[in-house]
Amino acid sequence: MKAAQARVLLTGASGGIGQAMVQALLQAGAQVLGVSRTPQPAQAGLTWITADLGNAADLARIAQAADRWGANVVVHAAGLPAFGALPQLEAAQMQAVLQANLLAPMLLTQALLPRLRQLPHAQIVFVGSALGRIGLPGFSLYTASKAGLHGFAEALRRELGDTPVRVQLLAPRSTRTAFNDDAAQAYNTATGTGSDAPAVVAQALLALIESEAAERYLGFPERLAVRLNSLIGPLLDGSFAKHRRQVAIPTPTQGVTP
Template identity: 55%
Template sequence: MNPAHARVLLTGATGGIGQASARALLRAGAAVLLSGRSHERLDALSRRLVTEGFDATRIRWTAADLGHAQDTRALASEATRLCCNVVIHNAGLPAFGRLEQLSDDTLEAVLQTNLLAPMRLTRALLPHLQQLTDAQLIFVGSALGAIGLPGFSVYSAGKFGLRGFAQALRRELQDSTVQVQYLGPRSTDTGFNDPQVQAYNRATGTAQDPPTAVADALLALIRHPVGERFLGFPEKFAARLNGLAPEWLDGSFRRHRESLPPSPSAPTAPPPLLR
């Protein structure tokens, strides 16, 4: 699709990747419906984009908490009213640390935002999208949706699920006018990564891309609707190898294990024997 013909619903619009993507889309001629949870941040972003010279008539925003069914229906209704033909599922929550350190609330929030919310929004939008002559669903996942790393068990669970959902839906809709795509960025230099993750990345030699690299990849997917794309090396190669023979990589992550925050339940040395 020519981006100038795209009317894009972009979730997670106020985050680092979201803001870079909004600018790239507008620069390419697309109209964009920005979505996120905060009215204030969406309004500020919209105003900032206009002051940067982007056409105000191609910028709309609507706040929605996709954990709530009513907000999901309202966002789908607004995207339908504006005849959006591209949906970029970009909203997400991080989760880093040993599994025993993560609370039930964290598990539920991450899986709700990273997996269930895009599934539900997609289901709500499908009747509209299938009536269009050309439509695209793009799921912004992660390289960790194809490579399970120590410290990212819950985050990977959501992204593996999102990738599986996109893959199955792509095959389900193969005879329709709706293209389904998955983008797997590697670590990205945004506020999404807290200081613990930044330290982990430094200790493990994990490279980070600027958010503009992800935005450029999203534009490329709109122009050339391949089903799946990963970013970065060696992440791209590791994703393919892990899909073929995951156990081959099991011994490759010692440094990652050793770079995790210490476990509060880690065994300590036994007390000396009394004599």
């Protein structure tokens, strides 16, 4: 779909990547309905709806607003970060990350799908992560959420293969925004992890929408690592030793005699 024909419902539109996506879409001629948890100023071509994706009533309200507004493209860009060794993660954090990164986009898609299937052409873009295909030490929770999203997108793409709805996946690598806290930034520096500016991700989204390709992964060597990991994953385990050393895993003490 050409950007000028796109009316894009964009979740996470007020975030670092989201803001860059809004500007790229507007500059390309698209109309945007942004979703944010806090009120945002409108501008030409940009309308906002204030909602919490973790709230069932708000999800229904977003779907209704998108219907009235005439959305024909949905971009699921909202999400929560998660970095740290598994013993350091709180149960509430784990539930919140899985809710935001996986369950919310699934439920919102389910609510939007009946109308999208009635359109001559529609697209759903899930913003995943290279970590959805490459499990790194310190990102077990985040990887689980994005791997689930990738699997959902792949299955849904095949499920809707004979309908007017195209399902797509955009998988950035690390991006230079406040999404990564100081600990994650230090990890990326110590391990030599590459990163992109938000504008790079935004332009990749625009290209993906216009190409209608199934998937787009960003960055090298991340794109290569995704391919290799899908083929010889266990053989790559040793190559992540330096990543493992950057994650402080508490030594178990239960049942140990002093």
